[in-house]
Amino acid sequence: QVQLQESGPGLVKPSETLSLTCTVSGGSLGTYYWSWIRQPPGKGLEWIGCILYSGSGDYNPSLKSRVTMSVDTSKNQFSLKLTSVTAADTAVYYCVRGEWWFDPWGQGTLVIVPS
């Protein structure tokens, strides 16, 4: 059974870069797409982007200028970098498997950007 686990700093200063890694266990990155989704406290879900095991992918147009995703098949991990963060980027960040439907999900990691 595939499981995902997010890791990274829980606090990022304004204007700095948010960096998260998702470790996939119980299966390989294989031929799947892998995505990042975030949820600000008390709010809804927002798709950030997806990446294929080969490294190609798509990003949310509203975040595209600040987002970079990458894959490390040797470590069975994929990563998210979000630059120039502000308080509006405070959210629980989930890593998930999928491109247009998502399963399974990681437990999520809260990243706070103080205002």
Add this chain to the structure above:
Amino acid sequence: QSALTQSASVSGSPGQSITISCTGTSSDVGGYNYVSWYQQYPGKAPKLIIYDVTKRPSGVSNRFSGSKSGNTASLTISGLQAEDEGDYYCCSYAGSRTVFGGGTKLTVL
């Protein structure tokens, strides 16, 4: 503002059926049969309950069903149970991106 429109809340009594709607456009819901639905409990990660408009993942109760007509997708929960109380989100492929609804809070009375 979310790309897909969901009612903020819905409620029902145990045993009843409820339907949550999700309205988009011809560029997302209406243009692809790639609508999915997620159930989320407070403090937990969302769980996939419907994908590709009508399909249920293994292990999901057959009380959950999905449909679509034009630019509107729907999730129906029949035989409502207390454990169904939570937030529900729709999601649709929109051509090189994926969009979510704002979520609907289901209260079981």
